[in-house]
Amino acid sequence: MSLPTLDTLVSYLTIVAAVMGALLAALWLSLIIWAFRDMRARSRDPFAQLLAALLVAALPVVGIVIYFILRPPETLAEAYERALEEEALLQEIEERPHCPGCSRVIDDKWLLCPHCHTRLKKACPDCNSLLELQWNLCPYCGNHAVDPYKANVVHTAVPAPNPLPEPEETEEADPVSETELQ
Numbered sequence: 392m393s394l395p396t397l398d399t400l401v402s403y404l405t406i407v408a409a410v411m412g413a414l415l416a417a418l419w420l421s422l423i424i425w426a427f428r429d430m431r432a433r434s435r436d437p438f439a440q441l442l443a444a445l446l447v448a449a450l451p452v453v454g455i456v457i458y459f460i461l462r463p464p465e466t467l468a469e470a471y472e473r474a475l476e477e478e479a480l481l482q483e484i485e486e487r488p489h490c491p492g493c494s495r496v497i498d499d500k501w502l503l504c505p506h507c508h509t510r511l512k513k514a515c516p517d518c519n520s521l522l523e524l525q526w527n528l529c530p531y532c533g534n535h536a537v538d539p540y541k542a543n544v545v546h547t548a549v550p551a552p553n554p555l556p557e558p559e560e561t562e563e564a565d566p567v568s569e570t571e572l573q
């Protein structure tokens with residue numbers, strides 16, 4: 392009775408070993424395929440793809456750990472997406488207006504550059520709208536008497552501190568202007 396039981400035990404063990412072996416072989420093969428596919432998503436280099444598959448094939452457990460440590464951190468799709476985002480960001484920076492004097496980023500509503508004092512816009516004398524420097528008319532109010540390139544300083548009415556000194560100044564100024572004319 393002991394001999395048949397040993398035989399059946401051995402045959403059971405061989406079946407279990409065969410199934411285990413087949414499962415391990417399937418796992419090993421699928422890991423090789425996975426490593427090859429994963430590397431293909433991360434690198435266009437066919438040598439690197441083959442090397443990843445060979446590494447996992449040669450070292451079944453350690454190979455996959457080494458592959459995880461050494462594989463490129465991002466896939467090609469992720470790298471492409473990141474490049475697109477960077478490009479969009481750069482374009483956004485380039486599209487913002489720059490000062491012609493110091494090429495710093497400026498605001499559309501600025502009359503002067505605060506960094507280099509370059510005149511950026513001029514104000515319409517009638518409606519005070521901001522105009523480009525080379526315009527010779529105002530598109531907002533139709534004023535045709537806008538001097539091109541003329542820096543139109545925003546007028547702030549400065550009240551005279553004393554009304555009395557003014558006639559003295561004009562009296563003094565008159566002879567000067569007369570001498571200048573002569």
Ligand SMILES: [Zn+2]
Pocket residue numbers: 490491492493494495504505506507508509
């Ligand atoms: Zn500037």
Ligand SMILES: [Zn+2]
Pocket residue numbers: 515516517518519520529530531532533534
């Ligand atoms: Zn105007």
